Ligand SMILES: O=C(O)CCC(=O)C(=O)O
């Protein structure tokens with residue numbers, strides 16, 4: 001299936017919306033290659049990423065019908081976990097994926113990509129679309145928790161990483177997520193019985209994550225098991 005330029009632009013815009021509206025993110029001073037091996041750099045980077053995440057959190061609060069501190073009041077500070085991905089050169093990229101199709105269980109994921117190697121792909125209308133890295137920028141991906149809390153208004157993006165024959169690639173994913181004991185479910189402000197009835201049940205975040213990881217990365221609707229109609 002062909003992907004039109006308009007679709008590609010739209011995906012790019014959604015995926016990088018925050019980057020475009022907040023030019024400070026464009027000047028992010030870290031790159032994946034500058035981080036591994038330096039504890040101070042990782043800590044500094046993590047503190048900077050947290051600032052971006054908090055700004056996102058405040059903006060999403062407003063988008064979900066709350067004031068800027070709404071989500072924070074409801075569920076406290078965001079926690080943070082970092083995963084460093086290393087994809088070695090691979091002689092058969094046609095047979096080997098770097099990471100299988102999935103969505104992230106987080107509230108948001110902020111991804112620092114290798115500037116020179118394209119590996120990330122997102123699924124749009126059943127087609128895998130490559131996401132070209134923009135130097136010194138963070139890529140923002142909506143995670144499962146946000147899809148659930150927004151009652152499906154902000155959708156997760158299924159993504160994967162491919163391998164390549166020429167260059168290894170590094171990416172650093174910072175996942176920000178609620179406290180384990182926090183219940184996640186559609187916010188009252190996102191439920192409208194006539195236009196957008198409640199789509200997900202409430203679930204404790206730690207239970208959501210346990211259930212998610214008990215399933216294989218199947219590359220399809222990752223939030224299905226908390227959808228009310230799938231019961
Ligand atoms: O390496 C990438 O571009 C994607 C990594 C990813 O999706 C993840 O770590 O969850």
Ligand SMILES: [Fe+2]
Pocket residue numbers: 102103104109159173
């Ligand atoms: Fe991911």
